[in-house]
Amino acid sequence: MIWRDRCLEQRDWDAVIIGGGITGAGILRLAAGLGWRVLLLEQRDFAWGASSRSGKLVHGGLRYLAQGRITLVRESARERERLLREAPDLVEPLTFLLPFYRGQRELKYRAGLAVYDRLAGRRSRQRFDAASLRGLAPCLDRPDLAGGFGYRDAATDDAGLVLRLILDAVGAGGFALNYAPVTGIDGRAVVFSDEPGGRCCEVRARVVINAAGAWSDR
Numbered sequence: 597m598i599w600r601d602r603c604l605e606q607r608d609w610d611a612v613i614i615g616g617g618i619t620g621a622g623i624l625r626l627a628a629g630l631g632w633r634v635l636l637l638e639q640r641d642f643a644w645g646a647s648s649r650s651g652k653l654v655h656g657g658l659r660y661l662a663q664g665r666i667t668l669v670r671e672s673a674r675e676r677e678r679l680l681r682e683a684p685d686l687v688e689p690l691t692f693l694l695p696f697y698r699g700q701r702e703l704k705y706r707a708g709l710a711v712y713d714r715l716a717g718r719r720s721r722q723r724f725d726a727a728s729l730r731g732l733a734p735c736l737d738r739p740d741l742a743g744g745f746g747y748r749d750a751a752t753d754d755a756g757l758v759l760r761l762i763l764d765a766v767g768a769g770g771f772a773l774n775y776a777p778v779t780g781i782d783g784r785a786v787v788f789s790d791e792p793g794g795r796c797c798e799v800r801a802r803v804v805i806n807a808a809g810a811w812s813d814r
């Protein structure tokens with residue numbers, strides 16, 4: 597019996613997750629790791645939604661520092677470092693340059709980046725004078741360029757990260773079906789189509805998790 601049929605045969609689950617983007621995939625991996633009987637249902641290909649169309653940055657949220665959102669920045673920066681450690685083939689360091697011009701306060705940038713590094717638990721900032729910065733980025737050719745800083749965030753293959761999480765989850769005993777759009781929820785019953793098999797299916801779950809992204813309300 598092929599794996600998909602084996603999965604479709606099961607009627608009762610601890611949790612059913614609707615949506616195979618990064619949110620659903622992350623929950624699937626966590627739940628499978630906890631030993632839950634968990635099924636993820638995706639209407640198209642895994643990562644078909646926003647999770648394959650993002651800017652592909654794994655950032656600590658430098659801009660949120662200016663809004664004083666320290667807890668958020670600390671959590672994102674530490675998650676970034678964790679992803680760099682745990683998935684080095686999918687998440688790579690990416691350096692950003694932050695120029696400043698005569699009349700702007702260098703101290704503001706220096707202090708902001710020092711806090712950013714501190715929250716990440718790792719120093720990445722670097723100071724460049726105007727000539728070095730022009731060498732790195734010739735497009736920064738304004739005559740009032742005073743210098744700049746480099747700091748490190750990260751970039752990823754967003755769809756690849758989703759697939760990695762799903763594969764890890766399946767390895768840990770979770771189940772995930774694509775081409776299985778959920779068409780209705782009635783209490784603990786979840787109704788979906790098995791498109792390759794051309795049939796309508798119904799399963800029961802103790803918990804239904806809506807991870808359908810922009811489609812959540814629908």
Ligand SMILES: Cc1cc2nc3c(=O)[nH]c(=O)nc-3n(C[C@H](O)[C@H](O)[C@H](O)COP(=O)(O)OP(=O)(O)OC[C@H]3O[C@@H](n4cnc5c(N)ncnc54)[C@H](O)[C@@H]3O)c2cc1C
Nearest residue numbers: 615617618619639645646647650651652653778808809811
């Ligand atoms: C232009 C843009 C740039 C971005 N850049 C970044 C960035 O650089 N870094 C960053 O961290 N974040 C970025 N984001 C945000 C990030 O992409 C989203 O936060 C993230 O992808 C959301 O993931 P998700 O799993 O919640 O939703 P999605 O990836 O959209 O997943 C939802 C899934 O649910 C499925 N679904 C919907 N309805 C059903 C149904 N009835 N049955 C079964 N399945 C269903 C959909 O097919 C879809 O695959 C960006 C977003 C956009 C739009």
